[in-house]
Amino acid sequence: xxxILVYALHYEGAINKNSLGAVSEGAKLAAELxxxxxxxxxxxxxxxxxxxxxxxxxxxKVLVAEGxxxxxxxxxxxxxxxxxxxxYKYALFGGxxxxxxxxxxxxARLGAGVAMEVTGVRAExxxxxxxxxxxxxxxxxxxxxxxxVGIIIGRLNAFExxxxxxxxxxxxxxxxxxSAHAGQAKMLTRGEQRGADVDIEGASILxxxxxxxxxxxxxxxxxxxxxxxxxxTAVAATRAVVDAGWYPYAAxxxxxxxxxxxxxxxxxxxxxxxxxxxxxxxxxxxVAINKDSNAPIFEFSDLGIVGDLNKILPKLTEAxxxxxAS
Amino acid sequence: xxxxVLVKEVPDAAVEKRIDPSxxxxxxxxxxxxNPYDTHAIEAAMQIREGGVAPxxxxxxxxxxxxxxxxxxxxxxxxxxDRSVHLSDPAVAGSDVAATGYALAKTLQxxxxxxxLLGQQSDDGECYTIGAVVAEHLGMPSLTQVIKMDVxxxxxxCERQAEYGYDTVQVGLPAVISxxxxxxxxxxxxxxAIMGAKKKPLDTVGVGDVGIDASKVGGDNSAAQWxxxxxxxxxxxxxxxxxEDTGETVEKIIAWLDERKLI
Numbered sequence: 328x329x330x331i332l333v334y335a336l337h338y339e340g341a342i343n344k345n346s347l348g349a350v351s352e353g354a355k356l357a358a359e360l361x362x363x364x365x366x367x368x369x370x371x372x373x374x375x376x377x378x379x380x381x382x383x384x385x386x387x388k389v390l391v392a393e394g395x396x397x398x399x400x401x402x403x404x405x406x407x408x409x410x411x412x413x414x415y416k417y418a419l420f421g422g423x424x425x426x427x428x429x430x431x432x433x434x435a436r437l438g439a440g441v442a443m444e445v446t447g448v449r450a451e452x453x454x455x456x457x458x459x460x461x462x463x464x465x466x467x468x469x470x471x472x473x474x475x476v477g478i479i480i481g482r483l484n485a486f487e488x489x490x491x492x493x494x495x496x497x498x499x500x501x502x503x504x505x506s507a508h509a510g511q512a513k514m515l516t517r518g519e520q521r522g523a524d525v526d527i528e529g530a531s532i533l534x535x536x537x538x539x540x541x542x543x544x545x546x547x548x549x550x551x552x553x554x555x556x557x558x559x560t561a562v563a564a565t566r567a568v569v570d571a572g573w574y575p576y577a578a579x580x581x582x583x584x585x586x587x588x589x590x591x592x593x594x595x596x597x598x599x600x601x602x603x604x605x606x607x608x609x610x611x612x613x614v615a616i617n618k619d620s621n622a623p624i625f626e627f628s629d630l631g632i633v634g635d636l637n638k639i640l641p642k643l644t645e646a647x648x649x650x651x652a653s
Numbered sequence: 654x655x656x657x658v659l660v661k662e663v664p665d666a667a668v669e670k671r672i673d674p675s676x677x678x679x680x681x682x683x684x685x686x687x688n689p690y691d692t693h694a695i696e697a698a699m700q701i702r703e704g705g706v707a708p709x710x711x712x713x714x715x716x717x718x719x720x721x722x723x724x725x726x727x728x729x730x731x732x733x734x735d736r737s738v739h740l741s742d743p744a745v746a747g748s749d750v751a752a753t754g755y756a757l758a759k760t761l762q763x764x765x766x767x768x769x770l771l772g773q774q775s776d777d778g779e780c781y782t783i784g785a786v787v788a789e790h791l792g793m794p795s796l797t798q799v800i801k802m803d804v805x806x807x808x809x810x811c812e813r814q815a816e817y818g819y820d821t822v823q824v825g826l827p828a829v830i831s832x833x834x835x836x837x838x839x840x841x842x843x844x845x846a847i848m849g850a851k852k853k854p855l856d857t858v859g860v861g862d863v864g865i866d867a868s869k870v871g872g873d874n875s876a877a878q879w880x881x882x883x884x885x886x887x888x889x890x891x892x893x894x895x896x897e898d899t900g901e902t903v904e905k906i907i908a909w910l911d912e913r914k915l916i
Contacts, residue, residue, distance in 0.1 A: 336816060338816070338817045339817075343816065397815065397820060398822070399785065399795075400788075400789075400794060400795065403789065423816050424797065424798060424813075424815050424816060425815065425816065427781050427782055427785070427797070428782070428785045428795070428797055429785075430782070431750070431751075431754075431782035431783070431784075431785035431786050431789075432785045432786070432788065432789045432795075434750070434751045434782075434786060434876075435751060435754055435755070435785070435786040435787075435788075435789035435790055436789055438751070438869070438876065439751065439876055440749065440751060440875065440876030440877030440878070441749075441750055441751055441782070441876075441877055442877055443750075443781070443782055456880070460885060461882070464885060465884075465885070466882045466883065466884060466885065467882065467883050467884070467885050468879045468880075468881065468882045469879070469880045469881050469882075469883070470877050470878065470879055470880070471877075471878045471880050472876060472877060472878070473875075473876050473877075473878055474876035474877075477876075477877075480782075506792070507792070508788070508792045508793050508794050509794065511793075511794035511824065511825035511828070512794040512795075512796065512822055512823070512824045512825070512828075513822065513823045513824075514820060514821075514822055515810070515821040515822060515823055516819075516820065516821045517815075517817070517818070517820045517821075518815075518817035518818040518819075518820065519818045519819040519820070519821070520818050520819075521818070521819055532915070556916070566814065566835075567834065567835060569814070570800050570814060570833060570835030571835055576814070576818060576819070583798075583814050583815060583816055590915060591910070591915045612913055612915060613891075614906070614909075614910075620893075620895075625891065625893060627888070627891075628891045629891045629892070630891055630892050630893075630894070630906070630909050631891050631892070631893045631894070632893075632894045632896055632902060632906065633893065633894070633895045633896060634894075634895070634896025634899070634902060635896070638896070638899050639896060639899055639902060639903065642899050642900065642903045643903050643906060643907075646903045646904070646906075646907050647907070647916060650907055650911070650916055651916070
């Protein structure tokens with residue numbers, strides 16, 4: 328049977344939303360191929376009750392493997408073992424850092440073809456064809472597989488969750504051997520939060536800042552504008568500036584951060600790299616200020632301002648205040 | 654310690670990239686440069702050398718690509734690499750990610766590095782995955798998007814941002830590490846280094862020299878096959894304002910927001 332093996336990421340007793348999307352997508356595609364979608368979870372004592380809930384999203388079976396959590400290579404070992412002992416034609420991953428690493432490692436292990444940043448998959452003639460946007464999303468390429476197993480790594484938020492109306496799935500313990508090199512990496516601390524705890528997911532207006540702010544103090548311009556809007560407005564940030572320590576991790580949008588869809592997203596000094604775009608492209612209105620007219624963000628903003636944010640933001644803040652007062 | 658840094662030649666950011674309709678592959682002609690993300694990997698290697706915790710005997714830049722890719726190697730050497738290796742062979746042209754990773758791994762194997770560094774992504778193909786492929790072929794542990802890296806007791810202590818916050822991972826050597834662009838600020842090469850780059854040893858190798866199985870590389874042997882490039886669904890272009898008079902620009906923004914009841 329042309330089955331699909333779907334990787335599911337979990338942390339502290341909950342399954343990652345992108346993984347639920349991948350399981351939903353896998354179930355839909357497997358049905359079209361006439362096979363089943365099976366999910367796999369790996370960790371230290373993964374509760375079988377948690378694993379079984381993936382049945383609600385369409386997994387016909389869930390494999391649970393025992394191994395070190397949060398690292399890619401143990402999953403390459405586990406998934407390769409599952410694939411060699413089962414009837415799998417595809418391995419599917421939701422977006423995210425680990426999915427990319429595991430999918431790529433698995434491709435190397437199996438000599439399999441791999442497509443990443445996939446935004447759509449369709450079944451045609453008993454095979455899956457993956458669609459991947461390229462060149463800053465200005466074109467879409469289609470990828471077919473010539474290997475016995477094809478590997479599909481989705482873009483973050485590309486796969487929608489189904490209505491979770493299925494029943495719990497049977498859970499099987501998978502035994503596999505950890506490879507020597509996988510044993511060479513050890514997680515010392517995981518999921519450390521850095522900086523203040525802020526809530527950006529519930530905001531209806533977000534003022535987001537990127538590297539173009541120039542320095543940590545540049546965020547004051549964003550804070551001031553957010554304060555002028557008032558109400559349910561918050562300040563958000565890109566990965567680059569969070570990694571640089573300019574703003575708290577909790578405010579980060581994108582691939583390894585949060586996904587938001589506010590009424591208004593005002594991006595200041597953000598170039599619009601794909602890792603950022605995937606976290607905010609569903610915003611209702613996108614306004615971007617950037618001094619580089621070639622910045623990718625202008626490709627998907629509703630209003631783009633090419634100019635110096637140091638000049639524009641203070642005046643905009645004053646104008647918003649004046650408008651609010653009128 | 655011997656460090657190999659994987660580098661890549663990419664179309665200059667200012668050049669419009671396109672797909673060659675006859676092959677379905679990226680048209681890689683036009684102005685080229687060293688992938689900007691790779692400069693962070695070279696800088697990371699230099700900082701290990703200068704840090705002095707682990708003596709670094711050699712930093713070797715390694716690339717796969719057509720003849721023009723030597724310019725990326727020259728740039729890498731001007732930034733601090735001691736010499737470079739160029740895998741250049743028509744047999745590898747058109748390789749997908751998996752085949753490219755295999756070919757690079759074979760090329761690296763000949764160098765027996767203690768550490769392989771690379772940038773987090775290429776500026777053109779936007780793949781974040783080559784490090785994991787290379788590591789698997791070399792049988793080395795690997796980590797991507799590393800933003801802090803310290804060498805201690807024959808191992809690396811790496812920090813990175815993952816799905817749930819910051820992770821700290823200890824990785825035994827030899828290892829393959831892809832670094833995030835937040836790890837450092839790459840230095841500018843000195844004029845002397847730029848002038849001297851062409852004089853540093855450059856080893857050009859073909860598939861036979863490094864033991865690559867030619868039936869596993871190249872476009873025709875790649876397991877992922879690009880079948881077509883099509884246009885995405887059209888999206889209405891947004892309005893663009895060039896800021897000349899900031900007072901006027903701000904008025905326009907306010908009017909735009911007001912029209913949509915966002916203020």
